[in-house]
Amino acid sequence: NVLAEDRLFATLDSTVRRLDLENHEVLLSDTVGFIRKLPHDLIESFKSTLDEVREADVLLHVVDASSRLLDDYIEVVNDTLEEMGIHQSKKLLVFNKIDLVEPEKLVGLKKEFSEAIFVSAYRGIGLGKLEKKLEELIEEDYVDFSYNVPMSHYKAVAYLHEVAVVNKEQYEGNNVSIAGSTSKADRDRFESMLADIK
Incomplete structure (x- = not known):
C-alpha cells in the first residue's frame, strides 16, 4: 500500500518496510528523492532523509532505467551526498523499470554500469539477484x-x-x-x- 507515482515528491515521508532475505531480516527505508535546488518548504523532509541515509548500513541508489535523464539523476544524488559529507562505503546502484527499456539501450547500460543491479520491481525481474547482492553487502563485515x-x-x-x-x-x-x-x-x-x- 505504498504510493508509487511518476510525479515529483508524490511522497514526502520515508516509508519503512521489512524484507526477509535468506539469512537476514532487513528494514528498507524508501526516502524522498534528491533534486537540485530543493524548494525551501521541503528542506525539513529532506533533512530527515539525509539522517536515514547516514544511519543506513547499505545505500540502494535506485534509478529509473527508462528515464532519458538518468545520468543527471545519478549525478544529483552523488553530488548531494558529497556536499552533505555522506560517504556511504556500501552503495549499490539499482536500475529499475528495465521492462520499459529497449534491449539495445539495456545492453549499453549494463556495459556502462557493470557493478549495478538491473530489475523490474513491477514484473519481478532481477529481484533475486538484488536480494543476493544485499546479503553479500551485509555480510562483508x-x-x-x-x-x-x-x-x-x-x-x-x-x-x-x-x-x-x-x-x-x-x-x-x-x-x-x-x-x-x-x-x-x-x-x-x-x-x-x-x-x-x-
Whole structure:
C-alpha cells in the first residue's frame, strides 16, 4: 500500500518496510528523492532523509532505467551526498523499470554500469539477484564466532539468534555451544551482555 507515482515528491515521508532475505531480516527505508535546488518548504523532509541515509548500513541508489535523464539523476544524488559529507562505503546502484527499456539501450547500460543491479520491481525481474547482492553487502563485515555459554545466559543466546547467522547450536549439560557469524558490533554487544551477566 505504498504510493508509487511518476510525479515529483508524490511522497514526502520515508516509508519503512521489512524484507526477509535468506539469512537476514532487513528494514528498507524508501526516502524522498534528491533534486537540485530543493524548494525551501521541503528542506525539513529532506533533512530527515539525509539522517536515514547516514544511519543506513547499505545505500540502494535506485534509478529509473527508462528515464532519458538518468545520468543527471545519478549525478544529483552523488553530488548531494558529497556536499552533505555522506560517504556511504556500501552503495549499490539499482536500475529499475528495465521492462520499459529497449534491449539495445539495456545492453549499453549494463556495459556502462557493470557493478549495478538491473530489475523490474513491477514484473519481478532481477529481484533475486538484488536480494543476493544485499546479503553479500551485509555480510562483508561479518566475523565468525564460537561460544560455549551457560544455559542460564539464555537472553544473550536469544540475542544472537536475533542478530546473527547461527550455523551450529549444540546443548551439552548446562551449556550451549553456538557458532555462526554476525557483525562486529553485534558480536561486541553479545560479549558485553555476557560480561554483565557474570
